[in-house]
Amino acid sequence: MITGTPSRLAELGLTREQALEMYYYMLLTRRMDERMWLLQRSGRIPFVISAQGAETAQVGAAYAFRRGQDYFAPYYRDVGVVLVAGMTPREILLGAFGRQADPSSGGKQMPNHWSKRSLNIISGSSPVTTQLLHAVGVAVAARMRGDDVVVYTACGEGSSNQGDFHEALNWAALHRLPVVFFVQNNQFAISVPLCKQVAGGSVAARAHGYGIPGVQVDGTDVLAVYGAVREAHQRARRGEGPTLIEARCIRLTSHSSDDDHRRYRPPEELEAARAADPLIRTRTEWLATGLMTEAEEQQLEQRVAAEVDDATEWAERQPYAPPEFALRHVYEEG
Amino acid sequence: MITGTPSRLAELGLTREQALEMYYYMLLTRRMDERMWLLQRSGRIPFVISAQGAETAQVGAAYAFRRGQDYFAPYYRDVGVVLVAGMTPREILLGAFGRQADPSSGGKQMPNHWSKRSLNIISGSSPVTTQLLHAVGVAVAARMRGDDVVVYTACGEGSSNQGDFHEALNWAALHRLPVVFFVQNNQFAISVPLCKQVAGGSVAARAHGYGIPGVQVDGTDVLAVYGAVREAHQRARRGEGPTLIEARCIRLTSHSSDDDHRRYRPPEELEAARAADPLIRTRTEWLATGLMTEAEEQQLEQRVAAEVDDATEWAERQPYAPPEFALRHVYEEG
Amino acid sequence: MALLSFLEAIREALRQEMRRDPDVWVVGEDVGRKGGVFGVTQGLYEEFGEQRVQDSPLTESAIVGVGIGAALYGTRPVCEIQFADFIFPAFNQIISEAAKMRYRSNSDWSVPMVIRAPYGGGVRGGLYHSQSVEHYFTSTPGLKVVVPSTPYDAKGLLISAIRDPDPVLFFEHKGLYRAVREEVPDEPYTVPIGKAAVRREGSDITVISYGKTLHFCLEAAEELAREGYEALVLDLRTLLPLDREAIVEAARRTGKVLIVHEANKTHGIGAEVASIIAEECLFDLDAPIRRLCGPDIPAMPFAAPMEQFYMLSPEKCLAAMRELAQF
Amino acid sequence: MALLSFLEAIREALRQEMRRDPDVWVVGEDVGRKGGVFGVTQGLYEEFGEQRVQDSPLTESAIVGVGIGAALYGTRPVCEIQFADFIFPAFNQIISEAAKMRYRSNSDWSVPMVIRAPYGGGVRGGLYHSQSVEHYFTSTPGLKVVVPSTPYDAKGLLISAIRDPDPVLFFEHKGLYRAVREEVPDEPYTVPIGKAAVRREGSDITVISYGKTLHFCLEAAEELAREGYEALVLDLRTLLPLDREAIVEAARRTGKVLIVHEANKTHGIGAEVASIIAEECLFDLDAPIRRLCGPDIPAMPFAAPMEQFYMLSPEKCLAAMRELAQF
């Protein structure tokens, strides 16, 4: 199915400018990610965990939320989500380099553990799935205050097997809370395939057990994801409660820079994955349907390249926190 | 619907003698339970937690398992289950009195924390739902050894919201393990009603998310429960994996002797519960359909009364473990 | 002033803080219409409604995890764990999330949350309704751990905990709920977290305790006085952070130290207290540092004789105190 | 004899025990085809197949809970927790179930299970891939906690742990996996759980440590020797149960004790070790008992300068040892 046509945009209430902005974010996500791999390979940062293959899912989902008003409890692959939520390439690279100016943690946390209160991005940890409960708690508190807030939270399909997933969905569903649970199913939990993780094979199917909608969507189709998440967002605002969305994604890279997926993924499979690259798919189809022109695409490439270069050079020049900064912010400082 | 008729027995492959044995166990469960309340009221034991209202569910379920061959990871209300599994009234009362001869724990654990290795009854703790994972582990090990074992495990509907429930069902379903998850839904978790516990209102509905059958059965109909559990048992033996069964039960008493349900259950509701007493229902219908005669019922009442009296008097006379026994069995004793 | 039980003092702190601040709310199993299994929250549901007194599903990890999220948003949840023994399903949320949120975000985010839990034995609760769990949390910076021993402190410390900007674990000994009463001011007041209190002056031995065993020590101290020895009794009140100054000062005063707690001895609170003393004022000591604690077994048994064997008592404290005094 | 790294020694113990006993099996995240994120189980999947080398779903509570059930049935699961930092979701299964099963059933049931987990920092792992978690378990009787520091001990202690009738937590410092190598016997052998080892004789000061920091202490001891002070270095090896005799004996020998560990100081292993000494041989001491540990912060930061600030080193150990020697 064709991901982007003018008529499809209209159905979704999107302007062409908005579509191009989504493309910008997807491209930015990809180029940022590629840059971090380069930096890791050249020993300038110690670690990368990648969003490659999930750009369409992440940008499509995040674009349905209201920057500065809604809340985000993302997971470590959500580069595209935090960019749409308002994090800048400079801020993300400060985190990758672990510099003091890193708004997420001042260099305390590993890369991709984003946080920024002014953007309603909640600090995440590494133990998976804990953030789903925080998202539910934010929704509980927002309802108490009578605020119009919808909460985005995400995890991978492997992480959806953790007890906290069950407890979070149950609680959110019991109180019809405005939370969108966005599971990015890239078929692998590091090396463990879907068939050894998710009994039944469908994360979305688990929604029905809580009496809430479970939607499976093609995560490589940015507009399909946007449509599904927008609907969930609207349901949430109408007080109809949470939605569980499973986006079928592709993992184009190894799990992280510490992993080599050739140990457990045959060449054909990797080949097939690359062939289904959602960014290339989007570009090809959007150019074909005239949703985007060659010139526009070139412009975006140049703009993104410039931003990534600027962010890299600038961030790398920023200082580390002094060693003793490790002692700061254990408790509120009087 | 009528719980017991000769034709229905035939369908289930049960003889009349077996039906009467089931009735014996239900009656024994009830009278044991009533006795423990009396003992608690008169200060001879400190605590009771009750099976009243679940006798049909427990006996119907346990009767589908093979004593001495299958494994049991029951929960604290399962008086009827452990009786069918082979525990004697004397053994159960030794536990209630906390005597040294108590096979479950030698008086270390509270009442209703049964254990007996020779009967394949696994020691249970108080934190709810942990035993579901132990049941899965037993099934994993039995499969490894090539043994023909099916595992019974149970919890309440409130406990089914714990993370361990999700993790246990997922694991058992992934490996098609021979486990029957038997949830006794008595509509309350202490004072918290179903509508504040189980989003969607159905525990059975959660099975589909794991790709396994979820069965809801009238827990007050002993033969219906037996039929559902027997089918699950057969599926398990055929290697078709686990089944989640939700038995709709009634809680006739307060949660325990530490609770007073009149604080949160209106009189009408308590009245309705008593009117639906599954034991009375079974007796009335079985007598009406001729499945059981007045004489047989009288005999069973007398036999049970004698057993309960004997068990009470005998168990109460047994000694406590010496104080220093508290130091024993922390690690294997060389 | 009103004569309040330990339990009533806790309830009054909750009620007064909920009246003062609409962001304060209570969540836990059976805290609503039932008013909690011990009755601590009785009346709150009726006064504040089900949104601010929420019956949670039977899921401790969610009680704490949802509490964290609600605290991040700016409300002040008071989470109740029905029995301290059942706090372990929430351990990951407490240790990995609540304790580290401020640190990892450099105070951009914080978790002003209280986790209340009844603990302790002597109530025929067996292995899983009798445990003392404070030592599982005191090694984790980012948390605060409070254990009051009197109604006055229970009210004042709980109010401090609710107003505290960081996560506070508040452990209440079940055996004190109805056993101790005292005059408690009607108005709200705070007792500082992190400060120990000298409950009895003495020059012969120093006894350091908290929670229920503190009362055993005080009772024993009176008896010991009749034998001619005066015991200084220090109530730690807060276990994280420990009041180092008060501990060292109390140890110096007599040079003979006994630490008493109900939790089992090995790697318990007494270990850190003894280490602080051995670090700070070793040469002021006239006797080895003693610890009188529960036995090193997995948990407290149910049967009366074994439970009594586990539990401390004024008699057991007196024996240990006398031995130390005569050393 | 073969020259094995710490990691290879652990793998050899697993392989040899799995060959010896068909009931021994391995379960955890990515332990199968991938061979574990650190490669510890590489080759086992190929040799023993997927039933005995099971990739688990991403659920720690289930890894341990299922392991408990399988151990109850009589098999001997070796559960891998991918990083020690991720053991907390399994905390309830470990503390409430594994630790108490034998006790509560009077040995009718038991849990012969091993839980392996890589721990420790200095690998740029940040807050959640650097933690030392041993002290969360050492206060719980019913468990055993082992932390090897050498390839020889790693193999021998893991074999002992697998054959042990009770649950054993086996913590492996990531920083040792490839950093230390030594000659290790080819055949299976055991090293007793519960026994410490004197790694270096000395008469001036006693240094007590375990795991990675033990190596820092040994290195520092050589340097200190050049300055004229001989340090006795004790490797605890097992943290629960602690080898009281060896600790007291080592403390008595020099009268000056420094306890060193990577985990943060407060309520850490050092606290119990110091307390044992203050209890058993206070009057043999010539100096306050010192502890050199990680700082009291929630966890180890990611950025290199802060990580180095947290981590101990031979230099930091030497400074503390010199100061104590000169006391």
Ligand SMILES: Cc1ncc(C[n+]2csc(CCOP(=O)(O)OP(=O)(O)O)c2C)c(N)n1
């Ligand atoms: C509680 C916990 N256990 C283990 C890990 C180690 N770990 C990090 S990512 C990961 C796999 C996650 O897979 P999935 O949920 O599918 O997300 P994906 O990385 O595929 O997007 C694992 C096992 C962790 N971070 N937290």
Ligand SMILES: Cc1ncc(C[n+]2csc(CCOP(=O)(O)OP(=O)(O)O)c2C)c(N)n1
């Ligand atoms: C982890 C844990 N939390 C809390 C409790 C206290 N508790 C004991 S029974 C119970 C209610 C259980 O309700 P349900 O699962 O429906 O079973 P029922 O008693 O109704 O049969 C609670 C909250 C516990 N035992 N374990």
Ligand SMILES: [Mg+2]
């Ligand atoms: Mg995945």
Ligand SMILES: [Mg+2]
């Ligand atoms: Mg119930």
